[in-house]
Amino acid sequence: MTMLDAMLLFLVRHAHSDPGEPDDLRPLSTRGREEARALADKLAAHATPPRLVLSSPLLRARETAEAIAEAVSAELRIEERLAPGTTLEGLSDAVTGATHAVAAVCHQPDCSEIALDLTGRDPGFPPGGVAELSLDA
Structure with missing residues (x-):
């Protein structure tokens, strides 16, 4: 059992980013901004939208998370524990105390590895995927 028991988790890979900048400073591309808005609208229309949005500190993840948080009127929290290389344990620590649905914006291959650890399958995570x-429990 983990701290993720008995909750709704939206595991999100950041949207497409622009190449050419240092990894932690790469912003979303025009396509990525469109993907982030579409994803945010999808989550806002969900029967149980996230009330807490957690984000990796990297710019492309933060920009994706900001779009989601704005669309669903949720608290946004930047979490060092969701930086590239995060694990199920890091995500579990980050969501400790959450009482509502949570969206966690992170990176590949971390999204796939966390989903595999939680469910036994990898649903695949294209940029902007959820x-x-x-x-x-």
Whole structure:
């Protein structure tokens, strides 16, 4: 059992980013901004939208998370524990205390590895991709 038991988790890979900048400073591309808005609208229309949005500190993840948080009127929290290389343990620590649905914006291959650890399958995470995980105790 983890701290992720009995909650709704939207595991999100950041949208497309522009190449050419240092990794931690790469902003979303025009395409990525469109993807982030579309993803944000999708989550806002969900029956149980996230009330907390957690983000990796890297710019492309923060920009994706900001679009989501604005669309769903959620708290946004930047989490060092979601930086590239995060694990299920890091995500679990980041969501400790959450009482509502959470969106966590991170990176590949971390999204796939966390989904695999939680569910036994990798749903695939294209840029701007999301997996809705209903986790029961």
